[in-house]
Amino acid sequence: MQENELMQNVLIIGAGLSGLSTAYTLRNANVNLTILEARPRLGGRIYTKKENQLHLEMGATWFGPQHTSLLKLINVLNIPYKVQENGREAIYDFRPNGNIERFQIPHQGAATYKFENGTIDLIDALHQEISASIMYNEVVKTITYDTHFKVKTESNQFEADYVIVSLPPQLVHDSIQVEPALPDLFKDLLSSTHTWMSDSIKFSTAFASDFWKTNQFIGTLMSPHQIIQEMYDHSDLNKAQHGLVGFLNSRYSHVNQQLRKTKVLNQLKSIFTNKSFETKAYADVNWRAEEFTIHKNAKSLVPHQNNGNPQLRTAFYNDRLFFSASETAAQTPGYMDGAVHRGVEVGELLLNKLA
Ligand SMILES: Cc1cc2nc3c(=O)[nH]c(=O)nc-3n(C[C@H](O)[C@H](O)[C@H](O)COP(=O)(O)OP(=O)(O)OC[C@H]3O[C@@H](n4cnc5c(N)ncnc54)[C@H](O)[C@@H]3O)c2cc1C
Structure with a gap:
């Protein structure tokens, strides 16, 4: 035998x-x-989408010191990771029910990490x-x-x-x-x-420059009513890629990606009014429509x-x-x-x- x-x-x-x-x-x-x-x-x-040597993070991104099983594996496999920098100020875009305002980000105790070259x-x-x-x-x-x-x-x-x-x-x-x-x-x-995060629409962008950055603000944005609900800096340490990632309002899950892209870029243009910028890549994934994550008739859960x-x-x-x-x-x-x-x-x- x-x-x-x-x-x-x-x-x-x-x-x-x-x-x-x-x-x-x-x-x-x-x-x-x-x-x-x-x-x-x-x-x-x-899911790290690779486009012309750019990394667009469409799925899981962040982890912390409490994630001990993950950290153990990352350390054994020797995979480089870094701290997620959020800057000292966040922008809150309350339009159309308010204004664009800036707030100090409270000091966070534990660091948040992400992979240097993408979760992939x-x-x-x-x-x-x-x-x-x-x-x-x-x-x-x-x-x-x-x-x-x-x-x-x-x-x-x-x-x-x-x-x-x-x-x-x-x-x-x-x-x-x-x-x-x-x-x-x-x-x-x-x-x-x-199924965790199956209700989210994640977007990821790359630009020719980090036009949004100042000493205090590096990309953290929240907005309850606009298309971008949450946004964070996603640039490379070595400045090979200037990027932003975040989550979109689920109201936009039924429109096509091209329209979502236009609305995301328009929101950025309306906030950074004195800046011009060149977009190198944009992608988003509506995870609710991913049949190998969640069935289209799945019942709603908390x-x-x-x-x-x-x-x-x-x-x-x-x-x-x-x-x-x-x-x-x-x-x-x-x-x-x-x-x-x-x-x-x-x-x-x-x-x-x-x-
Ligand atoms: C947008 C988003 C952001 C997230 N952000 C974070 C984060 O920042 N930090 C964090 O810790 N976690 C995050 N998560 C959660 C994290 O991605 C998951 O916990 C983790 O990846 C789950 O892995 P899994 O193998 O259990 O499931 P999955 O990754 O769902 O793997 C299931 C696999 O089964 C396959 N499959 C499905 N149906 C079939 C079938 N019938 N036959 C054969 N194969 C099938 C699928 O294609 C898939 O490859 C995020 C998730 C999403 C969607």
């Missing part, structure tokens, strides 16, 4: 940070590891370390368990001894059929677990609803089916740290079972 035939087949569904963290934990295990990913790229809610550095580093067969554009539709698992995508079928479902719980409920059916209470919990609920960490079918997206984590669920924490935890559970 070949050695391959004796090895257990482990299937990870979803190549976001949690799925890749599990694969990383299993990198030296004697298993056949396959990852099925619906998108044509890795990272899921981590973390995904690329994990990709380099893992040893798995990664199948892109494979949208899982059904998981069936008998003596082992059969996992069907739109065009293929895969067999496995262990399956790790690394998708946001609500998306599992809304898009994957499991046979024999999971308990009703568990299915209700999946459908009632909020932010962080049921995130971290211990029941989400229940294993099924003789401890062979696990759920592992960030929202299932015992630590900082919803965040990158939660994705690493739970991804590693599931990898370690499997290592113990296979030992």
Whole structure:
């Protein structure tokens, strides 16, 4: 008998940070590891768009000293990161119900960090370390368990001894059929677990100069009624890129990206009236419309609803089916740290079972 035939087949569904963290934990295990990913790229809610050597951060960006599982991984993988500078003043744009005003930013205790070359550095580093067969554009539709698992995508079928479902719980409920059916209470919990940031529209821009900066103000802006709701500086330390990132008002989720871009740039022009600027790149992602993050008919939930609920960490079918997206984590669920924490935890559970 070949050695391959004796090895257990482990299937990870979803190549976001949690799925890749599990694969990383299993990198030296004697298993056949396959990852099925619906998108044509890795990272899921981590998405650094690269355009003409510019980095546009469309998904997860910031972390802090309390994110211990993430920091541990970043340090082992030796990925450069830096402090997010917010300046000493913020602009509050209260128009049309008020004026444009400046406020002192109160001194923040703990620092906020971001990756020097984009969050995608973390995904690329994990990709380099893992040893798995990664199948892109494979949208899982059904998981069936008998003596082992059969996992069907739109065009293929895969067999496995262990399956790790690394998708946001609500998306599992809304898009994957499991046979024999999971308990009703568990299915209700999946459908009632909020997918963190799935309601956001994130924008990212690059400019030829940092026209907005003064000694006091470096880019922090809030506005309750305009298109830009929150904005922060996103320039490179070495000044290779001058950029701003932030979140847009959800009122604009139904207009096209070109119109959102025009409105964002018009808001900036109306604030920095005495400056002229050249835009090198603009992108935004309306995450509510990303079918591999949230289903179009997903029910509305309160932010962080049921995130971290211990029941989400229940294993099924003789401890062979696990759920592992960030929202299932015992630590900082919803965040990158939660994705690493739970991804590693599931990898370690499997290592113990296979030992
Ligand atoms: C705009 C935005 C900003 C954010 N900002 C921050 C931040 O600043 N700091 C922070 O800590 N966190 C932030 N987050 C949250 C952070 O991105 C997530 O916690 C983390 O990336 C989740 O990783 P995950 O692997 O658990 O899930 P995901 O990244 O959602 O991964 C799930 C994977 O499954 C795939 N998939 C889906 N359906 C199927 C299917 N049927 N078959 C196969 N594959 C499938 C998806 O394509 C995806 O790759 C942000 C998220 C967003 C959207």
